[in-house]
Amino acid sequence: MLVATGSLAAFALAGCVGASNENEDATGGEGFETGGSFELPTDPGDDDFADRTGQDVMEVVTIQREADPQFLFDPPFVRVDRGTTVRWVNVDGAFHTVTATASLENRSAADEFNTTIASEGDSFEWDADGTGRQDYYCSPHVGFMYGSVDVN
């Protein structure tokens, strides 16, 4: 079993687990353990991005954990093709937002999008029309719940 103990190491391991089923599962999940504390990087490298290229629609789900971070976007960092529709889905029932930011290190609302996915089943779709990275975060959980879409 995967035991998440480190910070970046745990994140990398979780990513590997997800890799085995990403072809059949367009709905995001990287297979994060609910236990084991770690911290998401605010400067993710290429290897931190889950490859979701070749999909018309891909989903990022919200998950609640028993350890830090308490809430996550899953997968937090995702690479898609230009033209992909990214759909954030609230599956844990907690109040979240999907808020664009110009920087993961200094998270503050930017113009691109800022919406609430307030309860279970709520979703938000964004068409990745441009290229480059679009960083975002959740306002109520700004300290640890964030992610990035890298559009190729």
Ligand SMILES: [Cu+2]
């Ligand atoms: Cu949140």
